[in-house]
Amino acid sequence: MSSDPSASSGAPDPSQWEEMLRSLFGADSEEALRELRARGFDPQALAAGSGFQNDPQMLQQVLDQVKRLLSASGGDPVNADVAHDVARQVAVAEGDPVLTAKQVREATDALSVADLWLDAATELPPSGGTRTAWSRSEWVEQTLPAWNALAAPVAASVADALAAVLRDQLPEGGGLEGMVPGLPPGLLGGAGPIDPTQMMRQLGSAVFGMQIGTAAGTLSREVHGATDIGVPLLTGPATVLLPTNVAAFTKDLDVPAEEVRHFLALREAAHARLFTHVTWLRGHLLGLVEAYARGITIDMDALESSLRDVDPTDPEALRGALSGGVFGLHSTPEQEATLLRLETVLALVEGWVDEVVARAALPHLPHTVALREMIRRRRAAGGPAEQTFASLVGLELRPRRSRDAATLWSTIDGQVGSAARDAVWDHPDLLPSTLDLDDPAGYFTRRDEVSEEQSDVDRALAELFKDGDDAQDGEAPKG
Incomplete structure (x- = not known):
């Protein structure tokens, strides 16, 4: 003893x-x-x-x-270390079993077959990346950098607001002594002077790290691959399935597990083809997200009210306070226009994948129609993680008009074929607009009108240049 x-x-x-x-x-x-x-x-x-x-x-x-x-060092608006730790904890909260050799083989085989079937449905070639299976933890590791980048613009705005609102809650002189009960005076003397504003920014960074980690960790238990959120999360080409999540999704369905796996593999491979070979798409989407997020205004009154009784040394309390409506309720016209463009592109991506996958799957999978409808409803409803991300960044990553977009792509395919349909992705200026989603049947009529107007402009310019050349040759310009 x-x-x-x-x-x-x-x-x-x-x-x-x-x-x-x-x-x-x-x-x-x-x-x-x-x-x-x-x-x-x-x-x-x-x-x-x-x-x-x-x-x-x-x-x-x-x-x-x-x-x-x-x-804490550096000026990053999102604390990547905190986000990583929280995301890993959330990802394994409901279990994250090590994948068996059989699960990996089934996933990679399904992705290989998906590329074969897609060759008959789209002119875009396979992504060319690796085909693999991930655990939930691996999904977090591979996609978390993209989530941090997506949240960074609005996190920076919130960090500024935190510094302004919480600055007055610090003790006189800006020191930390007295903020932590039970620590005697002088305990922190060896740490040097502390800048209260910088500390608030570090707190805000940690809080956003918690939020991003929670959202990413929760998503890791819901997603089936690396692309089914609709926003490209990987920097290079790859197709991935998460066998644990695929099995959980299949459990309550009256559909053979192999058929579900092949259908989800088709969706993953179709997304990967689009993000890989439409080279401008990734930057265009992320640019719109960033432009929208940077325009978000912080409701300072709501923020101050939610933080009034919060201990500024408690990141968990701050996280709870920031989970509510701290974003301005009134968007600027520029923001609304950006949001409309973003929602349209997200819908066009989802609609194209929906249409191409259906065409590729119908000859092979008996339950294609039912699986297609189930995925549509799942994407439309969203989940807890998407709602968390919406409250965090002020943006819902759910394509509201994917059905309309799928109808539009089907209309284009039916009239001009899959090659011309896929050629629409050649340049962002060629993308259909919200008017086309409203009236898919009138797509070609509107394109003909635009083409006619462009031809008139081209003829006028050609005539103008011709007159200029005649004047240089000594002839008087016409008219």
């Missing part, structure tokens, strides 16, 4: 306290500890006087939290 009083009381011994403090102060630990002892605080006394002597784990959490605030 130990005679150490700290062991019997449940508190750590002095060496453990010293180790915690050395971890907190880093390179300045020896100087900080000497200063503490000079002021009459030794590790044992600190343990007894901190208020956490019966809960050393709680003090460790507080010290770790303060250390992160003091050591």
Whole structure:
């Protein structure tokens, strides 16, 4: 039986306290500890006087939290480390079993077959990337950088707002002493002066990291591949299936598991073809998301109200406060135009995939019509993670008009064939508009009118240039 009083009381011994403090102060630990002892605080006394002597784990959490605030560096609006840690925790919360060799083989085989079937439905060639199977954790690792980038513009705006609203909650002089109950004066002396505004930005960055991590981790339990969100999340070509999620999706369906797997593989491969070979599409989509997010206004009154009673040293409390409506309710005309363009492109992507996959699947999969309708409803309804992302970035990544877009692509295919249908993706200026989604049958009439107007302009320009050439040759211009 130990005679150490700290062991019997449940508190750590002095060496453990010293180790915690050395971890907190880093390179300045020896100087900080000497200063503490000079002021009459030794590790044992600190343990007894901190208020956490019966809960050393709680003090460790507080010290770790303060250390992160003091050591955070860089100006990124989203704390990628926090996002990563939270996303991994959420991803495995409901289990993330290691994939078996059989699951990997079934997934890659389905993706290979999908490319063969798609060759008969679209002129766009296979993406050419790897075909693989991922666990939920692997999905998080591969897609999280894209989520951080998507949230960065609005995160920067919220960080500015946080700095403005929470600045007044700091103690006089801007120091951290007194913000953490139980820490004696001088404890943080070795850490140097703390800029309150910078600390608020770091808090905001950590809060957004939590939000992004939660959204990405939740999505990792819902998605079937790397592309079915509708926004390209990978920088290079690849097709992926998540066997665990595919199996969960199949469980409640009265459809053979193999058929479901092939249908989802078709969707994944079709998205990958589009994002790979329509080279401008990825940048165009992400540019619209960024333009929209940068135009978001922060409702300062709502933000201040939600944060009024929040402890500024508690990132979890901040995360809860920022989950509500801190975004301005009134969009500018420029934002509304950007949002309309974004929603139209998202719908066109989803509609093209929907139409191409249906054509590729019908000769091979008996339940194509039912599976198509099920995916349509699933995409239209969204899920908790998409709602979280909407509250986080102020943007819903659900194509509201994908059915109209699918009808439009079918109309184009029926009149001019799949080659001309796919050629519409050659340039963003060729993309159908919201008018075309409203009236798919009138698409070609409107295109003919635009073509006629362009021809008139071309003829007028040609005549103008001809007159100019005649004048240079000494002939008087006509008219």
